[in-house]
Amino acid sequence: MSDGRARKERIDRGIKVRSDGLYAVSSLREMLYLSGPRILLIAGLLLLPLLLDPHPYWRRVINILCVYALLAIAFDFLANCVGLVCLGGSMFIGLGGYFAAVFNVHLHLSVYLSIPAAALAGAVASTLLILPCLSLRGVYFAIVTLMYPLLFTRVIEAFDLLGGSNGITGLDSFPGSNIENYSILLTLLAVLFGLRRLLNEDIGLVMHAVKDNDQSVRASGIDVVRIKTLAVFIASFIGCLGGAYLAHVYMWAGLSLFALDFSIIPIAAVTIGGGGILFGAVVGCLILVPLSEFLRFFGTFRIVLYCTALTAFIVFKSEGLMPYCARKYQQFERWAGA
């Protein structure tokens, strides 16, 4: 039934077809094909600190990159798996960081305790702050998350709380830069694969359902607000973990933890890297964070750059880099028909 025009069709590559079903993996080549990208990612990330050993500045950048990656994963999870757009990721960094500072400096908890404790405290605080708007339209979530970091900065400054503009200093740092690097790298990998595992479980399906058709979910007897609360808790835990870690890296918790960068880079990373799969978030950060370092002397122009790139990706409905690459990896296009 050709109509005389050529059309492009996408066909799965042979190796993908052969390796798709679990029973079909027989050759080493197929196994490598399947697990290759994943191994590449894991190995690549883990080797990074060793490769950059002679450059302590860039080793620092790895830490920052991981924190951004955590935020980006949290954003991707909330936006593309549950349907909540978080415009204020810096809220988690700030809360996590300040809690860590209080636990470490005032309550004298060690680094290894203050970080998880701060993550937990921050998650509880964030969830409570966001909870009231979860039963309302999705737009409220965006509005509220946008507003909180902006307000926190002003409140802290106005009341000179928690060190005011100077922040809280004197946090313990990590015993060594290897621990500094690898603790966050391993955390990132754990979060990444752990969350993906969660999303493959039934609860992940329920969360996607909440995003796509929450009325149907309600009609099935599930409390949508509870699901959203759980999602917010998970995401804020991840974000606050990053924030607590960062405070210890800087040995200081201050207003800059609520910086706009922490809100916008995750969004840009997910849009550019591809949403919904969590890997895209990491890839996006791998691109944007080193870029951000190069653009440092451009001042706030870099934010203009991210936002423009971000908008361009959205407007042109680009699927993102990761899905694009994945598609190329798994399928090939050819002209057919005519």
Next chain:
Amino acid sequence: MGGRVSILTVEGLGKTFGGLKALSGVGFSVKKGEILGVIGPNGSGKTTLINCITGFVRPDEGKVLFKGGDITRWRPHRIARVGVARTFQVMRPFYSLPAYKNLIIPLWSPRARKEGGWRGGGKHGDRDTVAIDILEEIGFERDSRVPYKLASTLPTGYLKRLELARCLALRPEIIFCDEVFSGLSASEVASMLPLIEKLKMGGITLVMIEHRLRELFRVADRVMALQFGEKIAEGHYKDVIEDPRVKEAYLGIEEK
């Protein structure tokens, strides 16, 4: 059919949207195990009625009693949990998932876990098996691997059944069907009728909102007619369609 107990009672239900009275003083009872048809021209408030009863819209006045308990103004998921299920006229299944995966969500809910006989947190396998069983009950031929097909490849008839399956997964006591026959060909509807009968024989009460009167009358025990948000007739279908008010509502004919 007398002597059956009432499972759901609605009293004086009213709802106004902006300036429009969508429902006004609607009251009726549904007997356990019966099939009640709800008919009426477009805009008569049929869907609003379901929405008010199942909690998706808050009624301004009136009461809804289910098995004696007041469920008025309860949140939708709570109402679903006590056994009141509903279908949606505009279905949005997970097109990118196989049919049986679509049932994971209702099977995950607390009620399904309780009633289904297996505990939540049970292995994937259990839930998947239950899903396939339900689909088989509803007419998805297991041998042809229909339950495993992606929802996007299923024709409307199957999607309508999938919607009913979603309700069945909750092991409900009563299902509100919002125009399940719409969009189907005559033969597709004909093939759904035995399914409806089967549900009834399984002890489920059905309230069916329909436009396809002929098919509805083949299965409904009683019929209720609405117009402009008010109940105008109720009873055996033969009596209802002879009712002058109903005639006027549907055909605009004044009986002199």
Next chain:
Amino acid sequence: MEILLFGIINSVTLSLTALGFTLVYSISRLPNFAHGALYVTSGYIVWLCVNTLGMNYFAGIAVGIAATAIIGALMYRLIIQRIRGMQISEIIATYAIGLAIIEGLRWGGLRGSTFTLPSFLAGSMKIGGIAVDNQRLFVLGSGVVVFAALGLFVKYTKTGLALKAIAQDERAAMMLGIDSDRKALVSFALGSGLSAFAAVLILPLGSIVVETGYNVLIYSIAISIIGGLGSWGGAVVASFLIGFAQILTEVFLSTQYTMVISLLAIIFTLLIKPSGIFGKQKELDDRV
């Protein structure tokens, strides 16, 4: 008495700043996160016209308002129209645009407090024995006039009624032949123009600072949450609540706390009635 007077002035001022945001949301259900950016941009444009191009002040104002309205329209036409319906993308897009504009301005030179716009009316009057600058009174008067005008516009003009129809039920409006996209464009242009209008009135009272962009956004959001998203009556009431609360804090505590009051009011609203004073719990009603 002083409290009453300044309370009213402050409240009207606040409601003016939130005007553009409320309008755009009530018509196109879109939270325009670029609202604060447009506000500051208009002030900057006027400043440029007057100081760099040497234009007459009122000409500059006209250019500023018109330019901002055009920017808003372009924003809708080029970017938002293409992603209408995808709520997540819409939200992110306006946010990104707003940020790009604000930070772009910051980078482009809008630093420090040397950017000011002169007041239109010099001097002050005495009301009930209290001196109030004429500029503030002008803002008050304009605010009342604008709200009244908008009310009439929406009730009596064809475009206004069309906009209202879309706000109530987009689909029905489309069936009646009202072009929803065209009207959304108009609402964006109008909303941006109104933001500019508010800016030129209020900015002379202080200086043009990039932070104002964020502050205006915070206030608009606060007013929307407290009054109910998209509700005009709610916006006015919320402005008065916050306006008076701010004046009271200023008088009895200290000026530092004024922003904090907004935060507390928001949290309070979220706890008691999250959908706001006049917010209708339409979440469920909407889509069934």
